[in-house]
Amino acid sequence: xxxLVAVKRVADPENLNKIKLSAQGKIDxxxxxxxxxxxxxxxxxxxxxxTENGANTKARLGEVVVVTFGPKENEQMLxxxxxxxxxxxxxxxxxxxxxxxxxxxxxxKAVVDREKPDxxxxxxxxxxxxxxxVGQMLAEHLGWPQATFAGAIKSEDDKALVVGREIExxxxxxxxxxxxxxxxxxxxxxxxxxxxxxxxxTHAYPDGVRFAALMAIMAAKKKPLAELKLSELAQDTAxxxxxxxxxxxxxxxxxVKVKDVKELVTKxxxxxxxx
Amino acid sequence: MPGxxxxxxxxxxxxxxxxxxxxxxxxxxxxxFAILALGAGAAAAARELAAFGAQxxxxxxxxxxxxxxxxxxxPTVAKVAKDGGWDTVVVTASSFGKDLAPRVAARLGxxxxxxxxxxxxxxxxxxxxxxxxxxxxxxxxxxxxPVHVVSVRQTEFAAAEPSGGASPVxxxxxxxxxxxxxxxxxxxxxxxxxxxxxxxxxxxxxxxGRSLKEQFKQxxxxxxDALGAAIGASRAACDAGYAAPELQVGQTGRTVAxxxxxxxxxxxxxxxIAGMKGSKYIVAINKDPDAPIFQIADYGLxxxxxxxVPELVKELKAQA
Ligand SMILES: Cc1cc2nc3c(=O)[nH]c(=O)nc-3n(C[C@H](O)[C@H](O)[C@H](O)COP(=O)(O)OP(=O)(O)OC[C@H]3O[C@@H](n4cnc5c(N)ncnc54)[C@H](O)[C@@H]3O)c2cc1C
Ligand SMILES: Nc1ncnc2c1ncn2[C@@H]1O[C@H](COP(=O)(O)O)[C@@H](O)[C@H]1O
Numbered sequence: 001x002x003x004l005v006a007v008k009r010v011a012d013p014e015n016l017n018k019i020k021l022s023a024q025g026k027i028d029x030x031x032x033x034x035x036x037x038x039x040x041x042x043x044x045x046x047x048x049x050x051t052e053n054g055a056n057t058k059a060r061l062g063e064v065v066v067v068t069f070g071p072k073e074n075e076q077m078l079x080x081x082x083x084x085x086x087x088x089x090x091x092x093x094x095x096x097x098x099x100x101x102x103x104x105x106x107x108x109k110a111v112v113d114r115e116k117p118d119x120x121x122x123x124x125x126x127x128x129x130x131x132x133x134v135g136q137m138l139a140e141h142l143g144w145p146q147a148t149f150a151g152a153i154k155s156e157d158d159k160a161l162v163v164g165r166e167i168e169x170x171x172x173x174x175x176x177x178x179x180x181x182x183x184x185x186x187x188x189x190x191x192x193x194x195x196x197x198x199x200x201x202t203h204a205y206p207d208g209v210r211f212a213a214l215m216a217i218m219a220a221k222k223k224p225l226a227e228l229k230l231s232e233l234a235q236d237t238a239x240x241x242x243x244x245x246x247x248x249x250x251x252x253x254x255x256v257k258v259k260d261v262k263e264l265v266t267k268x269x270x271x272x273x274x275x
Numbered sequence: 276m277p278g279x280x281x282x283x284x285x286x287x288x289x290x291x292x293x294x295x296x297x298x299x300x301x302x303x304x305x306x307x308f309a310i311l312a313l314g315a316g317a318a319a320a321a322r323e324l325a326a327f328g329a330q331x332x333x334x335x336x337x338x339x340x341x342x343x344x345x346x347x348x349x350p351t352v353a354k355v356a357k358d359g360g361w362d363t364v365v366v367t368a369s370s371f372g373k374d375l376a377p378r379v380a381a382r383l384g385x386x387x388x389x390x391x392x393x394x395x396x397x398x399x400x401x402x403x404x405x406x407x408x409x410x411x412x413x414x415x416x417x418x419x420x421p422v423h424v425v426s427v428r429q430t431e432f433a434a435a436e437p438s439g440g441a442s443p444v445x446x447x448x449x450x451x452x453x454x455x456x457x458x459x460x461x462x463x464x465x466x467x468x469x470x471x472x473x474x475x476x477x478x479x480x481x482x483x484g485r486s487l488k489e490q491f492k493q494x495x496x497x498x499x500d501a502l503g504a505a506i507g508a509s510r511a512a513c514d515a516g517y518a519a520p521e522l523q524v525g526q527t528g529r530t531v532a533x534x535x536x537x538x539x540x541x542x543x544x545x546x547x548i549a550g551m552k553g554s555k556y557i558v559a560i561n562k563d564p565d566a567p568i569f570q571i572a573d574y575g576l577x578x579x580x581x582x583x584v585p586e587l588v589k590e591l592k593a594q595a
Binding site for chain 1: 479
């Protein structure tokens with residue numbers, strides 16, 4: 001199976017409460033370390049699990065290509081991903097303010113047309129704008145099935161996938177015939193969430209994503225990293241959505257510490273009046 | 276006719292409460308609006324939706340829409356929007372809305388404003404505000420296409436009340452499926468069973484963290500019972516198997532905004548806070564006085580939860 005994984009670099013998701021506004025009222029993330037969007041790391045982990053035998057994760061039994069739309073600095077993230085097991089990387093030169101979800105989706109479609117993967121994996125949302133849109137738009141432009149909020153995937157001989165979609169209070173199970181677009185949530189990195197055709201059903205992965213060994217990072221320097229221009233992929237680069245100024249939400253002030261349970265109940269009754 | 280097309284969300288032929296938030300948006304947008312109900316049993320649901328002041332309610336009652344499959348729903352939504360000349364399509368940003376709206380937007384060549392928490396109408400221009408960066412910033416956006424697709428946060432758009440009257444109900448034909456629909460098969464819905472109020476709609480939510488261990492239920496259920504609350508959990512508690520996965524509150528779990536949120540043994544990670552900081556009152560019980568959850572709690576109790584929670588249950592009963 002050949003899998004294309006869409007990945008974005010974002011400001012450190014663990015420290016987003018430190019963002020500021022610039023003088024122009026734009027969001028300023030200086031000081032926050034750039035990182036791969038966590039859900040995209042989960043998508044990559046999913047791709048690796050689908051293209052290997054869990055008992056021997058060194059041999060890739062398929063092809064995994066990572067693609068990002070972003071500036072030159074993104075190459076560091078792509079190199080790290082090549083180190084974790086991806087075979088090739090593509091960087092489409094672009095900046096966030098020249099993109100919106102639909103342009104990204106059309107650009108990704110052009111990459112899919114070239115690469116012809118059996119599956120496109122994405123994070124269900126990226127940590128900055130949290131739009132949760134690119135996968136669905138891409139599926140529409142491709143005319144492919146979509147499976148969003150994917151928390152579990154079972155490959156049926158790499159011809160179809162049974163996907164568990166995490167929705168409010170329930171899991172919706174669907175079967176999509178490949179090629180398809182799948183967007184993953186955090187449940188996908190649990191030990192048995194991904195069942196590839198190569199791996200014994202009893203196999204349990206360590207919880208979470210794998211890290212690249214130093215040797216692998218060195219070796220990955222030789223793996224191909226291609227660069228494309230957005231204009232090669234999309235003719236119409238007009239934005240359908242334009243972000244203006246931002247604002248910081250009112251901070252929730254810390255309240256009071258109560259000394260015991262009695263005081264807590266009294267406050268909830270007489271002050272907050274919520275019970 | 277410019278105006279808004281509201282997409283209703285049905286579950287087993289019944290109107291989900293989420294729908295009422297999208298209606299609130301349509302009322303705020305000003306122009307006339309219609310409501311489209313799709314699904315098996317949509318005709319009955321449409322009659323129920325006739326009391327909200329819509330210019331008309333459209334029902335696409337079709338057995339092939341019994342289970343939600345985006346590739347079957349999106350073509351009809353897009354066609355009804357186009358045929359009716361509606362300039363805005365709105366749905367509530369539940370998993371249904373978040374799955375459907377972007378595909379509809381791409382189909383219509385329309386800009387999409389996802390998960391907005393405020394609409395500002397400024398003459399002919401609409402400004403949409405949305406939480407981003409785990410709720411640490413609100414971004415304002417504008418859509419440059421003639422048609423807008425919008426999803427609204429249920430916790431920020433209060434449920435619309437019926438306004439009386441009876442909108443005419445019309446039936447609409449289902450549009451031909453997206454060819455991709457032939458490659459999607461709905462298998463089953465596994466619903467986490469719970470006698471408790473739904474997390475998204477409960478007035479009180481009691482949430483527990485990983486420190487509760489195997490005693491998660493044993494400790495929290497009496498408290499939830501005493502408060503008539505829904506039960507939530509941190510991701511760590513869900514991942515460890517102490518709480519059912521569907522109870523997760525936060526960025527990847529449910530977004531809740533109850534009157535009262537009681538965080539029991541939850542540290543207050545940024546991704547957890549993103550899902551509950553819209554709560555009216557927050558209570559935190561944690562043995563670590565420096566736990567980040569205290570920075571946003573209205574009432575903090577530094578205590579061992581295994582002692583404090585049973586005491587709290589007793590006190591609630593005593594003061595009841
Ligand atoms: C991409 C991503 C998405 C995520 N999404 C979510 C999400 O949607 N929801 C979510 O919740 N998390 C999410 N997380 C995880 C999040 O970062 C935290 O790891 C998680 O919320 C921690 O859960 P916790 O508070 O139960 O555990 P911990 O952080 O381990 O905290 C346990 C707390 O319990 C207290 N405690 C221990 N014993 C006692 C006792 N006896 N009495 C009282 N207090 C006690 C401790 O002082 C501590 O504060 C996400 C993480 C990532 C990377
Ligand atoms: N600039 C980008 N380059 C590559 N993939 C992206 C980019 N932005 C978003 N994506 C992918 O689309 C997913 C959903 O993002 P979004 O719809 O923007 O929340 C992300 O998790 C990525 O997989």
